[in-house]
Amino acid sequence: xxxxxxxxxxxxxxxxxxxxxxxxxxxxxxxxxxxxxxxxxxxxxxxxxxxxxxxxxxxxxxxxxxxxxxxxxxxxxxxxxxxxxxxxxxxxxxxxxxxxxxxxxxxxxxxxxxxxxxxxxxxxxxxxxxxxxxxxxxxxxxxxxxxxxxxxxxxxxxxxxxxxxxxxxxxxxxxxxxxxxxxxxxxxxxxxxxxxxxxxxxxxxxxxxxxxxxxxxxxxxxxxxxxxxxxxxxxxxxxxxxxxxxxxxxxxxxxxxxxxxxxxxxxxxxxxxxxxxxxxxxxxxxxxxxxxxxxxxxxxxxxxxxxxxxxxxxxxxxxxxxxxxxxxxxxxxxxxxxxxxxxxxxxxxxxxxxxxxx
Amino acid sequence: xxxxxxxxxxxxxxxxxxxxxxxxxxxxxxxxxxxxxxxxxxxxxxxxxxxxxxxxxxxxxxxxxxxxxxxxxxxxxxxxxxxxxxxxxxxxxxxxxxxxxxxxxxxxxxxxxxxxxxxxxxxxxxxxxxxxxxxxxxxxxxxxxxxxxxxxxxxxxxxxxxxxxxxxxxxxxxxxxxxxxxxxxxxxxxxxxxxxxxxxxxxxxxxxxxxxxxxxxxxxxxxxxxxxxxxxxxxxxxxxxxxxxxxxxxxxxxxxxxxxxxxxxxxxxxxxxxxxxxxxxxxxxxxxxxxxxxxxxxxxxxxxxxxx
Numbered sequence: 001x002x003x004x005x006x007x008x009x010x011x012x013x014x015x016x017x018x019x020x021x022x023x024x025x026x027x028x029x030x031x032x033x034x035x036x037x038x039x040x041x042x043x044x045x046x047x048x049x050x051x052x053x054x055x056x057x058x059x060x061x062x063x064x065x066x067x068x069x070x071x072x073x074x075x076x077x078x079x080x081x082x083x084x085x086x087x088x089x090x091x092x093x094x095x096x097x098x099x100x101x102x103x104x105x106x107x108x109x110x111x112x113x114x115x116x117x118x119x120x121x122x123x124x125x126x127x128x129x130x131x132x133x134x135x136x137x138x139x140x141x142x143x144x145x146x147x148x149x150x151x152x153x154x155x156x157x158x159x160x161x162x163x164x165x166x167x168x169x170x171x172x173x174x175x176x177x178x179x180x181x182x183x184x185x186x187x188x189x190x191x192x193x194x195x196x197x198x199x200x201x202x203x204x205x206x207x208x209x210x211x212x213x214x215x216x217x218x219x220x221x222x223x224x225x226x227x228x229x230x231x232x233x234x235x236x237x238x239x240x241x242x243x244x245x246x247x248x249x250x251x252x253x254x255x256x257x258x259x260x261x262x263x264x265x266x267x268x269x270x271x272x273x274x275x276x277x278x279x280x281x282x283x284x285x286x287x288x289x290x291x292x293x294x295x296x297x298x299x300x301x302x303x304x305x306x307x308x309x310x311x312x313x314x315x316x317x318x319x320x321x322x323x324x325x326x327x328x329x330x331x332x333x334x335x336x337x338x339x340x341x342x343x344x345x346x347x348x349x350x351x352x353x354x355x356x357x358x
Numbered sequence: 359x360x361x362x363x364x365x366x367x368x369x370x371x372x373x374x375x376x377x378x379x380x381x382x383x384x385x386x387x388x389x390x391x392x393x394x395x396x397x398x399x400x401x402x403x404x405x406x407x408x409x410x411x412x413x414x415x416x417x418x419x420x421x422x423x424x425x426x427x428x429x430x431x432x433x434x435x436x437x438x439x440x441x442x443x444x445x446x447x448x449x450x451x452x453x454x455x456x457x458x459x460x461x462x463x464x465x466x467x468x469x470x471x472x473x474x475x476x477x478x479x480x481x482x483x484x485x486x487x488x489x490x491x492x493x494x495x496x497x498x499x500x501x502x503x504x505x506x507x508x509x510x511x512x513x514x515x516x517x518x519x520x521x522x523x524x525x526x527x528x529x530x531x532x533x534x535x536x537x538x539x540x541x542x543x544x545x546x547x548x549x550x551x552x553x554x555x556x557x558x559x560x561x562x563x564x565x566x567x568x569x570x571x572x573x574x575x576x577x578x579x580x581x582x583x584x585x586x587x588x589x590x591x592x593x594x595x596x597x598x599x600x601x602x603x604x605x606x607x608x609x610x611x612x613x614x615x616x617x618x619x620x621x622x623x624x625x626x627x628x629x630x631x632x633x634x635x636x637x638x639x640x641x642x643x644x645x646x647x648x649x650x651x652x653x654x655x656x657x658x659x660x661x662x663x664x665x666x
Contacts (some may be wrong), residue, residue, distance in 0.1 A: 034499075036505060040502075040505035041509060042374075048520075049521065052518075052521040052522060093587050111572065159650070161644075162594075162645070163645035164645070165597055165600050165604075165617070165638055165641050166597075166602065167604050168634070168635075169638075171627050171638075172635065172638070174627065191528055296510040296513055299605075303551065303605060315516075315605050318516065323520065323521065325518060326516070330517045334509060334514070337510040337513075338508045341508045342508070
């Protein structure tokens with residue numbers, strides 16, 4: 001309904017000769033959606049943090065604190081104000097990066113998150129790269145040779161990927177690759193031997209060690225990241241290969257493929273040059289969504305591999321009832337997740353000429 | 359009538375008749391055709407068998423289990439490897455893992471059924487009302503749905519349970535809160551397809567209230583695609599519940615929840631691998647069953663979208 005209304009308004013504006021409005025309408029629409037979605041996220045986390053607990057002040061000072069202390073904390077937290085005003089204060093805090101203090105580490109939550117987030121980004125990025133670089137060719141082959149062995153393999157990979165608990169597969173892979181085969185390093189990000197000789201600058205250890213020319217550190221980081229990243233990569237692969245296959249099947253049945261064949265274009269070129277290029281548009285969205293999914297999936301993976309990222313930070317805080325840290329982590333992952341979701345939607349519109357023509 | 363063969367044949371003909379004499383016959387005939395399509399799909403049948411087995415195990419857990427799921431033999435049976443006495447070994451408290459998994463099937467079923475019973479009707483109602491009403495109602499309801507769709511489900515469920523307090527009931531509520539939006543989208547899409555059809559116009563002309571139109575004539579049209587989607591989502595629900603159990607927010611000890619069992623076996627993973635491996639196997643098999651069944655149902659109920 002909203003779409004229809006806005007595009008109708010766009011057509012009207014174009015008829016009037018004011019093209020600016022027609023160009024700006026999608027931007028305005030995108031902004032409205034983005035702001036509403038973020039407000040929704042903050043409303044939910046506010047609800048979780050302030051409304052569900054019967055008395056958030058009591059949750060902080062404990063039930064043995066004297067009444068005067070509870071009363072003071074309640075006032076300091078602004079709990080005596082009306083709910084809508086509390087929400088306004090909460091939003092203002094979040095926008096300036098203030099999630100309160102973590103009870104567990106006694107640092108501001110934002111500082112903690114800034115420290116741990118690069119580890120998660122590094123893991124999810126390598127996972128997605130693995131998923132995309134193996135998943136896309138596999139999916140293409142499965143579509144080209146329907147019913148062949150590759151097709152069956154892609155089907156099974158997908159089925160298992162959608163059915164297996166990631167933390168369980170992680171534990172089993174630790175048994176195999178760490179304990180039995182000794183290919184992977186002990187859980188963690190870096191051997192304790194390097195903890196003092198290596199000072200990360202950006203927090204992305206692979207990048208830092210390569211830039212500083214510390215190749216022994218680089219190699220050690222690789223040995224640590226290989227297993228958790230492959231695991232996340234597998235889930236990304238299951239998702240990407242299945243969808244690549246169905247996009248390619250769709251493209252290969254189009255008329256332009258028949259036309260290209262009739263012209264005598266080689267099959268290789270039709271598949272990789274023509275069909276895949278057209279399938280690439282929805283694939284970009286799929287890869288972006290899989291990246292967002294891995295950021296979220298990292299919570300359980302990091303717990304298994306003691307990977308000091310935001311997922312482990314959240315689960316550690318959960319076990320210590322550190323709600324500020326939990327909600328801070330939720331808002332940060334949620335924000336990135338939403339941003340990727342919305343942007344990939346926009347990217348799709350930009351890349352696909354058909355949606356532009358409308 | 360003298361032999362069984364002709365009567366069976368005629369029953370089949372009666373079911374597949376092109377001119378059904380009653381509404382009943384037409385319905386049974388359609389169900390029969392769907393069932394035949396489903397049976398042709400071998401993986402789907404395997405999925406159905408797995409799920410029926412799960413139901414059977416959950417129903418007769420007390421007969422199938424050899425030991426108590428919560429009380430173990432601390433003195434004589436700690437961390438025993440799989441053997442004839444303990445088929446899948448024992449855990450650190452001397453409890454029989456096989457018996458715990460058998461009883462755990464009840465918890466898995468409870469989670470799956472309750473989440474589906476809570477979230478599917480909510481999504482169905484939101485989607486059908488939005489699609490039928492249109493206008494502002496549609497815009498508002500769908501915007502809310504989109505907002506929920508854009509959230510990371512697992513993290514949000516984690517945060518909900520963290521605030522509500524750990525426990526299987528709260529885990530169910532948290533998962534249900536995060537899983538209704540896709541159903542709303544599906545129901546809305548189906549509603550938009552039938553909204554302007556003649557039979558709806560006919561019912562409206564006969565003076566049916568909007569409530570009756572949605573309830574009696576639109577919602578039934580949405581159910582088959584919704585059933586497919588819910589079945590496919592079951593695997594995801596099981597995995598999320600197990601994940602919550604794994605980080606200690608789901609079912610609490612001594613309940614034999616599969617995810618929590620994996621978590622408790624984590625400390626012994628290098629030496630006594632079976633403690634964590636066996637319950638994970640159970641999760642994998644049941645999730646696989648729901649996924650296969652869902653694929654089979656999709657192909658049988660909705661031949662248009664099959665063959666992908």
